[in-house]
Amino acid sequence: MDKRSLAYTLLQLIPPGYVTTYASLARVLGTSPRAVGRLMASNPDPVIVPCHRVVKSNLDLGGYSMGGPMVKRRLLELEGVEFDSRGRVKRRHVILIDKLLLEG
């Protein structure tokens, strides 16, 4: 299984109202966070893949191709994700998927 497919599969484990981080995905994939960003940026199916549920490790939004970060934030808010006054995702919405796999 190539890393791109695996990344997509992992994203499907993140339910609406939650997000994960580039670093967390990168640890599972065995690559770098930047490479994960690459995978998303060159995403052929940005609608099928919920790539808006991936944010930076410091809980900043990160980038988004389809309309910019503003659109990304709207999508997350629609799913129930809350932001603080500085535009960061609140902690209770964050799922570190690599830790999830370790505990499970």
Place this chain on the structure above:
DNA sequence: CAGATAGGAATGA
């Protein structure tokens, strides 16, 4: 090979 990226971690204040 050189440059650019939807990032991260260590460091210092």
Place this chain on the structure above:
DNA sequence: TCATTCCTATCTG
């Protein structure tokens, strides 16, 4: 907490 600095994997030319 913030800004600075350096690092990484992958893509493009």
